[in-house]
Amino acid sequence: xxxxxxxxxxxxxxxxxxxxxxxxxxxxxxxxxxxxxxxxxxxxxxxxxxxxxxxxxxxxxxxxxxxxxxxxxxxxxxxxxxxxxxxxxxxxxxxxxxxxxxxxxxxxxxxxxxxxxxxxxxxxxxxxxxxxxxxxxxxxxxxxxxxxxxxxxxxxxxxxxxxxxxxxxxxxxxxxxxxxxxxxxxxxxxxxxxxxxxxxxxxxxxxxxxxxxxxxx
Numbered sequence: 001x002x003x004x005x006x007x008x009x010x011x012x013x014x015x016x017x018x019x020x021x022x023x024x025x026x027x028x029x030x031x032x033x034x035x036x037x038x039x040x041x042x043x044x045x046x047x048x049x050x051x052x053x054x055x056x057x058x059x060x061x062x063x064x065x066x067x068x069x070x071x072x073x074x075x076x077x078x079x080x081x082x083x084x085x086x087x088x089x090x091x092x093x094x095x096x097x098x099x100x101x102x103x104x105x106x107x108x109x110x111x112x113x114x115x116x117x118x119x120x121x122x123x124x125x126x127x128x129x130x131x132x133x134x135x136x137x138x139x140x141x142x143x144x145x146x147x148x149x150x151x152x153x154x155x156x157x158x159x160x161x162x163x164x165x166x167x168x169x170x171x172x173x174x175x176x177x178x179x180x181x182x183x184x185x186x187x188x189x190x191x192x193x194x195x196x197x198x199x200x201x202x203x204x205x206x207x208x209x210x211x212x213x214x215x216x217x
Contacts, residue, residue, distance in 0.1 A: 023063055030059050038062075064139065064169070084170050089162045091182050091212040094175055096145045097137050106130055131172035139169055155204050155214055186213050 023030050030038070038058045042050045047061050098107050110127050137145065146164045150156050170178070189206040192198070200206070207213040 023059075023066055030062055060136075067139075084168050084174055086170075086174075086178060087166060087168050089164050089166060090168055090170065091178055092148065092159070092162070092215055093138060093145055093164060093167075094134070094178055095182070095212070095216055096147075096149065097134055098179065100137075100144060102137070103130075103134060106133075127176075128172065131176050134175055135170065135172040138175060139167060141165065141167070150215070156211065159211060182212050182216055185210060186216050189213055190217075 030041075033041070035055050038055060039050060042053075042058050042061060045062075045065065047058075047065065050058055050061070053061070097103055107130070110130065148156065148159055148162075148164060185208075189203070189208070189210075192206045193203055203217045204214045207217075
């Protein structure tokens with residue numbers, strides 16, 4: 001069993017490798033591992049959120065860990081399910097994704113009656129399927145996501161110091177939370193902006209310095 005081999009080899013971190021384009025762990029293609037062996041590997045690596053995970057979802061988690069280890073030289077400290085701190089670029093990358101051609105239509109339909117596929121997977125709550133897709137895009141690299149739009153705007157020129165290519169591995173719940181915070185503040189600012197008697201036509205004057213709120217506008 002792979003769990004036994006793992007302990008015999010004394011692995012305290014991910015023993016990943018590649019055969020061509022295939023990800024391997026303990027010298028075995030992860031796609032060839034049995035469900036219980038994948039659970040054992042994820043357990044040894046202390047990957048959370050696998051209690052009801054499918055085989056495909058566990059493979060995605062292992063692939064993500066491999067990606068992090070390759071990019072940063074460590075895996076155990078940066079996991080998909082670990083708490084992550086929001087960096088300055090995070091809300092802007094998230095907004096780029098939500099309003100991109102890939103996600104805009106689905107984003108506009110959030111709150112509609114859940115589809116049968118969502119109900120069957122048990123992921124209708126909080127639109128989990130949608131936000132998991134956003135998470136996958138957020139953790140990837142795409143020039144349309146990693147660039148600031150409206151860079152000719154005088155206010156947004158203050159964002160020149162932000163590294164949009166720096167990827168923080170937020171999970172879908174964290175990304176959902178970031179959106180709710182930005183949108184909530186936007187609604188407050190919009191209410192003030194549209195109040196009768198307002199003496200400014202510049203929306204940023206009502207954003208309390210929050211550039212992500214202005215960016216959403």
